[in-house]
Amino acid sequence: MHDIRAIRENPDAFDAALSRLGLTNPSAEILQIDAARREAIAQAEEAQAARNAASKEVGAAKASGNEDEFNRLRALVAEKKQQIADLEEKAREGDAKLRDLLMRLPNLPLDEVPDGTDEEDNVELHRRGTPPAFDFKPLEHYQIPAAVPGLDFESAARLSGSRFVVLRGAMARVHRALAQFMLDVHATENGLEETWTPVLVREEMMYGTGQLPKFGEDSYQTTNGWWLVPTAEVTLTNTVNGQTVDESALPLRLCAHTQCFRSEAGSAGRDTSGMLRQHQFEKVEMVSITHPDTSRDELDRMTRCAEDILDRLGLAYRTVVLCTGDMGFGARRTHDIEVWLPGQDTYREISSISLVGDFQARRMNARFRPEGGGKPEFLHTLNGSGLAVGRTLIAVLENGQQEDGSVLLPEVLHPYLRGATRVTPEGALT
Known part of the structure; x- marks a missing residue:
């Protein structure tokens, strides 16, 4: 949220x-709502001061026997009481409207973030590792004989529908x-x-972390009001x-392995084969x-933590900084790490690490004591994902x-x- x-x-x-x-x-609509809200607060304070003054004079008018003045002051007190209630309600409505508007606006990109409209305008920072060379046409993961017995999409479809495995x-x-x-790597090293x-x-x-109010359709809500987390960003940040x-x-550096749930709203027809884009994943x-x-500096450190996992796995990847048009709602700068997938003959996102600044902290009212x-x-x-x-x-x-x-x-x-080094064509570890 913005200040x-x-x-x-x-x-x-x-x-x-x-x-x-x-x-x-x-800013035009924001400042208009803010000005009306502040004016209502100021008028309510003026009305409260007038009511307080009239209340003090009521007793004196009664004691002096001035019945007309007594009735006038008593009516004025009642009038100011209603006026105060109306103005406070107007201010509350303005507060709610302003908060909702600010909650729906994305974060401000850092000046250093490249301008652009979509992923084509992202800027590559570096590449590491060498994509493997094959003497045969590489298959996608769900086509590889070793994987086929262990990727059961038919049972998942009967259990839950599409985009499960x-x-x-x-x-x-x-x-x-x-x-x-x-x-182990993140916790011990x-x-x-x-x-x-x-x-x-x-x-x-x-x-608190910005999934609501704007992106409710991207997540799942239970009938009693709980929400299933899209990632552990929600729980870890909200601690x-x-x-x-x-x-x-400071700094607090946390990691968690969780189930994650996304409705994948708006992704119809994208990555429907295999397990690249699922409703439930880890x-x-x-x-x-x-x-x-x-x-x-922490953004760069986290990026290296994620890249290190890929280095140790021996996987080739590239790291890009997202342009303004491809960045997420809450980010000020985002680094995407894209791993090489031979079956698709391209790099695909495997981690996204974002600097959010104080955007979430303002929503959560999370502070530090200097x-x-x-x-x-x-x-x-x-x-960010790690991974x-x-x-x-x-x-x-x-x-x-x-x-x-x-x-x-x-x-x-x-x-x-337990020492296994390969998966056989029949799908067994050996």
Whole structure:
């Protein structure tokens, strides 16, 4: 959410920043609502002062026997009481309207973010690793003989419908091994605190991280009002919701492996084959909660944490900075990491790491207490995948596939699979 005082003080800068996202002059409506709200508050205060003064004079008029003055003052008190109630209601309505409007506006991109309209305008930062060379035409993950027995889309369709999968045997074990490997690296080497969180949250938590009110159709809500998390960003970030933490405790660096749920609204017809785009999937999510002065450096640090997982798995990837037209609602700058998928002959997103700044902290009222004293300030938050587990499984399968239909597994996974190094063409670990 945005700071209304900053908009009042420099509406032109606010409009210029949001114009890069295709929004035209949003400050006009904001300031109009804000002015009406503030005027109602001022008038209510004036009416309250007049009521207080009249109330003091009522007794004196009664004592002096001036019945006409007594009745006039008593009527004035009643009139001011109703006027105050009407003005306070008007102010409350203005508050709610202003808050809803501010809640629906995206974050302001950093000046350094490239302008653009879609993914074609993203800017590549670097590439690492070499895509494997094959003496045969590489298959997509769901076509590889070693994977076929363990990717059961038919059972999933009977159970839940489209865009679900049942993982069996070797596929389930490799999938689990990947998540354990990621958690181990982040918790023991990257300084993130492993965390276990619920996947059901109250509505205000979805407001806190920006999924609501604008993007409710992208998530699932239960009949009793809970929401299923789209990623653990929601729970990890909201651990500081309504809190004031000591500056000495910063940064807070957290990670969690959770089930994630997305309706994939608006993605009809995209990536319908295989398990690239699912309604239910798993991620190892990273969240950092930092001092404002260190958040930009933290974005680069988190990016390296995610890239390191791919380096260890021996997977080729590229990292891009998203342009203004491709960035998410809450981000000020986003780095996407795209892994090479031989079956598709292209790079596909496997992690997205975003600097959010104080945008979520304002929604959550999350602050830190400066060490040297002074007024508490809003925290900065960042989030990113470290990594998407299912997409990493896809990359491991496609990059490790062999001509005979088997799959060679990355060496770092061998200890998690009791020494198994490959999946046979029949789908067995060996």
